Amino acid sequence: MNDLTPYLVDEFLEDYEQGRLTRRDALRLIGGMTGVALAAQMIDARAQTSAPAMMVPAAAAMRVAADDPAVVAGPVKFPGGDGELLGYLARPNKPGRFPIVLVCHENRGLTPHFEDVSRRLAKAGYVALTLDLLSRDGGTATLNGDAIPGLLGKAPQGQAVADFQSALKYAQAQPFARPDRAGIVGFCFGGGVVWRVAAATPDVRALVPFYGLPAQAADVPKLNAAVLAIYAGRDERINANIPAIEAAMQANGKTFRKIVYPDVDHAFYNDTGTRYAPDASKAAWDETLAWFGKYLS
Secondary structure (H helix, E strand, C coil): CCCCHHHHHHHHHHHHHCCCCCHHHHHHHHHHHHCHHHHHHHHHCCCCCCCCCCCCCCCCCCCCCCCCCCEEEEEEEEECCCCEEEEEEEEECCCCCEEEEEEECCCCCCCHHHHHHHHHHHHCCCEEEEEECCHHHCCHHHCCHHHHHHHHHCCCCCHHHHHHHHHHHHHHCCCCEEEEEEEEEEECHHHHHHHHHHHHCCCEEEEEEECCCCCCHHHHHHCCCEEEEEEECCCHHHHCCHHHHHHHHHHCCCCEEEEEECCCCCCCCCCCCCCCCHHHHHHHHHHHHHHHHHHHC
C-alpha cells in the first residue's frame, strides 16, 4: 500500500456513484486493493445514480501519429534501482539538445494515449519519457487491465518516486537531452505521483499536475519546481485540497499557479475517455506548454 491508494479507491467509488462503473466492475477494481469484503461495504454505502452512458469521443486534433516525421519515438528499457524499467521515449527529429519532460500515466498504466502525450511533447520541442509504473509486473501491455489499479495501489511507499528518479537519470544521459532542464507532468493518479516526485527530486524545475492529489504540506519546503496545477470545475473530491496546498505553497514562497476549468470533469484531458472536453483540453495543453517554455527554456 502507498499514500495514493485511498485516492484510487475514492476514484472508483466516485465512478460507480456517477454511473461510469457497474457494481461488478467497481467491486473487481476496488477489491484488488482492499479485498472483496471491504470493497463491497464501501460500494454498498454509495448510492448509484442513473447517469446515461456516454460515447467515447472521436480522435482529437492534438494527437500526434507514431509515424509523424517531426518526432522519433518508441519503447525503451533502462536500469532502475532494483531491476529493469520500461518506458516510452519521444524526441524531436532534428539536431540539438532539448529540455526533458517526464510523464506519469493515469491509473490504467502506460496506454497508447500516454504514448501519444509523449509524442505531443516531442513535437513541441521536448525529450518526453513516460515511465511505466507496472514495469516490475511485466509492463502495462502484458497485464489484464482490471488488475492494474490494484497493482498500483499495492506498490510500496516511495517506489514510484525512486523509479521516476531512475527515469530522469536515464533521460539526462541521452545525447539529445539538456540534463539541466527537467520538468514533469502527470494526470489523475499520475497527477498525485508527480507532486511527490518533484518534492523528492531537486532537478525538477517545472511541475504540471492535472487534477492530482497534492503533496503533503510538510513536503512543500522541499519543492524546487514552479507548479502549474490544473483542475476541473466539477471535480469536487480533488478540488477540496486546493486551499491547503495553495496556502502551503504561498507560506513557503513557492511559485504556484492554479487554473480551474469550469463545467468539466476529472480526466477531461484524456481524449480516449468519456469525460474528454476538447476546448478545456486544448486550453490546458497550451498553458502546460507555456509553463514548460517559461521554466525549462
